[in-house]
Amino acid sequence: MDTAPLPDADSPAGKGKALVDDTAAAIRARILSGEIPIGSQLRQVELAELLGVSRTPVREALRQLQAGGLIEVLPNRGAVVRVPAPWEVREAYEVRAELEGLTCVRAVRAVTPDVLRELREANETVRTVSGGSPAGEGSSPSTAANDCFHTLIHTVAGNRRLARAIKDVNEAFPRNVSALVLQDNPRHREDNIREHERIVEALAAEDAERARSEMKAHVISAGEQLARWYEQRSATVFRG
Amino acid sequence: MDTAPLPDADSPAGKGKALVDDTAAAIRARILSGEIPIGSQLRQVELAELLGVSRTPVREALRQLQAGGLIEVLPNRGAVVRVPAPWEVREAYEVRAELEGLTCVRAVRAVTPDVLRELREANETVRTVSGGSPAGEGSSPSTAANDCFHTLIHTVAGNRRLARAIKDVNEAFPRNVSALVLQDNPRHREDNIREHERIVEALAAEDAERARSEMKAHVISAGEQLARWYEQRSATVFRG
């Protein structure tokens, strides 16, 4: 009954590891993309037959997601996608802002003309792919470009643990893609691009503290937008 | 065959949740305390009969620990306790320093005379329980007192997500208890206490930035000591 095989089961990391990690990645992707809405029940048998596997890997995958804080597992009542309160979003983005700020400080030491060029290109891509996909489901191209900008700085910073910490915070709740908010509001999108430009300028000037504060402001701003989004959508949960 | 029941299976969080989380906590505790040395193989059957449960909860618990980064699960070769390289320790403590620094900034806004008194008491406890337990196994009382100092600041800061991020970093590798290093070296212990005092002073003066920098220096210092410990002990792995 291979109704819907794992999206990335064989091709990308087929050599890699067990079915469990693929299963976890598949479930996480569907939650982050919004395909599985927040607040919805995650029934093991459903997920199992959806992914074409047994319950065992699904259970272990759910444990991984639980450890990450994305889902919540109640005693014997199953797992639900955590529906974050707006203040939780603000808390998380305060943490992320600090971490991304540190990223900039470290990146200043290792910045090169090539890196600056790549950053500007990524930012241009964010601008270019404006009205990309409808705000429906799946990750939009503008999201990917936005992630690319930040990920590039993480790489340049050269602290794997730091990048991981940011990733952990980001994956703690779905729709982390603030780009989803950006799509709806062109005004916010412009602000976002301008903030990126200011960060690049500070990095180019090798002004670590300015880069840090610009990045912190940028992330806090994005967090505020996302928190507002959650406030509005707070009613639309439980199998919208 | 209830040879060695779960240390905290029934009494503390008996109401809480499934066997899995207790199992994960038990394994994590034994790794962090050093009872299970770094680099050692974690065989599922051994853990199962050690904790008096079946293999199933052990497997799920291992997944949780894998998600936390404490252990590494190879394809079909089982799980091993990760042996962190010294540079990984330094990276992690750079992240932790930033986060704990932010904790101080936030704590300044909410600090009260009571809190300052409790912090000083905790620090005195660190000093008092000097030659507590032999550096053998199990968590020492000085470790607990040290944790208490930091945890108290986390609580006052009032950002759960921030506290969680610090906890995640801290539990990423064993012997996180820098107190273990402190025990061996009275000189480091004195430095540690003095750094704590400076942090309390800055908090009392409501000088957020000074509290931040003092805390960052304190954590970086502790990380450096722990990294050196790992450098020396790098040979003593694999079932010491």
Place this chain on the structure above:
DNA sequence: GACCTCTAGAATGGATACATTGAGTTCATT
């Protein structure tokens, strides 16, 4: 004598079967 290969054993990964618990419904009693 050294190296390669084949086989046997053990440990993990995955699946299924059984027990337990919570929830929903229905029936009986007030």
Place this chain on the structure above:
DNA sequence: AATGAACTCAATGTATCCATTCTAGAGGTC
């Protein structure tokens, strides 16, 4: 008619069973 209790059903939690794979050892060949 409303409320409470008991029963049924469904979903999770746990244990056992089977397949797969990695490793180690023994034997044979070059």
